[in-house]
Amino acid sequence: MCGASPDKVEFNDEHVIPRWILRKLDWFDQKITLPNNEKIKYSRYTVPCCVSCNSFLGREIEEGIREAVDGGLESVNKFIVNGGYWNVFLWLSLVFFKTHLKDSSLHKHLDRRKGTEKISDDYNWGFLHHIHCMVRAIQGGVHIQPECFGTLLVLPAKTAEHIENFDYRDVYAANTILLRVGEVAFLAVLDDSCAASNFFSDHSKRLTGALSPLQLREVISHLTLLNLKLKWRPRYYTKAIRGEFFICADLPEKMEINSHSREELGEIIFSNVSEYMEVVESGDLKFTKENVLSGNYHFLFDEKGRFINESMDLKKL
Numbered sequence: 170m171c172g173a174s175p176d177k178v179e180f181n182d183e184h185v186i187p188r189w190i191l192r193k194l195d196w197f198d199q200k201i202t203l204p205n206n207e208k209i210k211y212s213r214y215t216v217p218c219c220v221s222c223n224s225f226l227g228r229e230i231e232e233g234i235r236e237a238v239d240g241g242l243e244s245v246n247k248f249i250v251n252g253g254y255w256n257v258f259l260w261l262s263l264v265f266f267k268t269h270l271k272d273s274s275l276h277k278h279l280d281r282r283k284g285t286e287k288i289s290d291d292y293n294w295g296f297l298h299h300i301h302c303m304v305r306a307i308q309g310g311v312h313i314q315p316e317c318f319g320t321l322l323v324l325p326a327k328t329a330e331h332i333e334n335f336d337y338r339d340v341y342a343a344n345t346i347l348l349r350v351g352e353v354a355f356l357a358v359l360d361d362s363c364a365a366s367n368f369f370s371d372h373s374k375r376l377t378g379a380l381s382p383l384q385l386r387e388v389i390s391h392l393t394l395l396n397l398k399l400k401w402r403p404r405y406y407t408k409a410i411r412g413e414f415f416i417c418a419d420l421p422e423k424m425e426i427n428s429h430s431r432e433e434l435g436e437i438i439f440s441n442v443s444e445y446m447e448v449v450e451s452g453d454l455k456f457t458k459e460n461v462l463s464g465n466y467h468f469l470f471d472e473k474g475r476f477i478n479e480s481m482d483l484k485k486l
Contacts, residue, residue, distance in 0.1 A: 170222045170263075170304055183218035183226075185267040186211055186337065189235045190350055194335050201337070202444075204288050205277055216271050225308050230260050242325050242352050249323060255313070258321050261357045263304045265339055265346045269297060292341070299405045300344065300359050306416055316418035317405060320358035320366040320392060327379040327480065328352050336382055338441060343393040347385060354385050358396045362403040364424045365395040375470065381480035383449070383468045386441040393441075394434050400425040431464025442468070 184191065191197050197212040233256060237248035249257060272288035306313055326349050328334065336349040344359040358365045366373070369391055380388065401421035408415050439446075439461045446458065460466035471477055 170226075170266075171219060171308060172305075173219045173221075175217065175219075179220045180217050181220055181223060182215035183223050183267065184211070185214045185216060185264065185271055187231055187235075187264070189231065190238075190335070193239070194350070196335055199335075203275055204272065205275065205279055207275070207279055214271065216267050216274075222308060226263070230256055230263070230307060234260055238350055238353055242323075245323055245353050254321060255318070257323075257355065258318060258357060258359075259303060259307055261321075261346050261348065261355055262300050262359050263307075264348060265344070265359060266297065266300050266304050268339060269341060296341075296344075302405075302407065302416055303359075309414075311407070311414045311416060313416045314418060316362055316403070316420055317416055318363060319361050320356075320363050320369075320396075322354075322356040322366065322373070322388070322392075324354045324356065324376065324385065324388070325379040326352050326354040326385060327381045332382060336385065338386065338389055340389070340393045340437075340441075343396045345389055345393045345396060347389040349382070349385060352379070354380065356385070356389055356392060358392050360403070360405070361396050361399065362418055362420055364399055364403075365392045367424065368395050368426060372469070375474065375476050377476045378478045381468070383442055383445050384477070384480055386445065387438055387468045390434065390438040390441050393437050394429060395426060398427045398429050400427050432462070433464075435462045435464030435466075438464075438467075 186196075186201075191211050198210055200208040200210055201214055202208050233248065233253060237245045237253065269289065269292065272292070275288045277286045277288050277290065278284050302311075303313065303317065305311070328351060334349075334351045336347065336354075339346040344361075346355075346357050346359065348355045372388075372391065401424070403421070404419040406417055406419070408417055439458065442461065443458075446456075446461070449456075455466055457466070468480060469477065
């Protein structure tokens with residue numbers, strides 16, 4: 170995170186999904202599916218981090234968030250209202266960054282005969298530059314202008330014995346992230362200066378109950394499409410003023426969205442829910458891959474635009 174070399178300072182392993190979450194949910198032996206379809210235990214899903222940064226993050230960033238999450242949704246909302254929103258946003262930025270940093274050590278192909286490339290070989294690392302700068306600002310004493318704050322949603326997540334109490338999903342191409350812990354779901358767009366939240370606000374007002382895993386995956390799909398379709402993007406840069414450093418943003422005069430089709434949204438939704446569709450129990454004949462892909466099937470709202478309180482049962486999960 171800080172750019173130090175393991176040849177110069179002491180390093181240890183930092184869990185991509187924070188250790189306190191794994192401990193809270195007893196999730197160390199559960200497995201994450203990687204982009205190459207390999208499955209590894211969350212306990213082994215780590216990246217190298219210098220001891221100084223690791224200690225700082227735990228003390229200054231994650232401790233307050235951990236305490237808030239332990240108190241449930243109301244506690245998290247109170248934490249954010251009382252000024253913790255920057256900590257939550259930068260924490261999600263860090264988890265996103267660690268996820269894709271880890272890809273630089275993972276093989277793209279499980280069968281080495283197909284090549285020895287890493288998952289990250291296809292990445293444009295410049296695409297992650299802003300997020301990396303934001304993450305480094307946490308410890309570097311760099312000031313961040315309010316215009317750099319991105320979309321952040323904290324939504325109630327449905328809980329039940331048959332629903333796993335954790336979910337993680339991110340979309341590298343759109344810098345979007347979903348992290349669900351128990352009854353709390355965090356969603357963010359990391360480089361849109363709140364544009365997606367403005368365009369999604371009409372939908373947000375109609376979310377009148379706890380969201381199922383499928384519904385949360387649809388929310389991140391909407392945020393992903395909105396960020397990808399921004400007509401004029403914010404421009405982020407760093408400047409120095411009298412020895413102090415600032416991360417700044419130039420915003421367009423007006424935030425606009427390029428036109429898009431139902432099929433484009435449907436394809437994103439399907440990519441985010443397909444793993445659930447394989448195991449969900451539903452008697453709805455309209456619930457098909459073809460209808461989801463075409464944008465004709467949604468999990469959030471019914472035909473009259475009303476929030477679906479009784480979402481699909483995920484008994485087999």
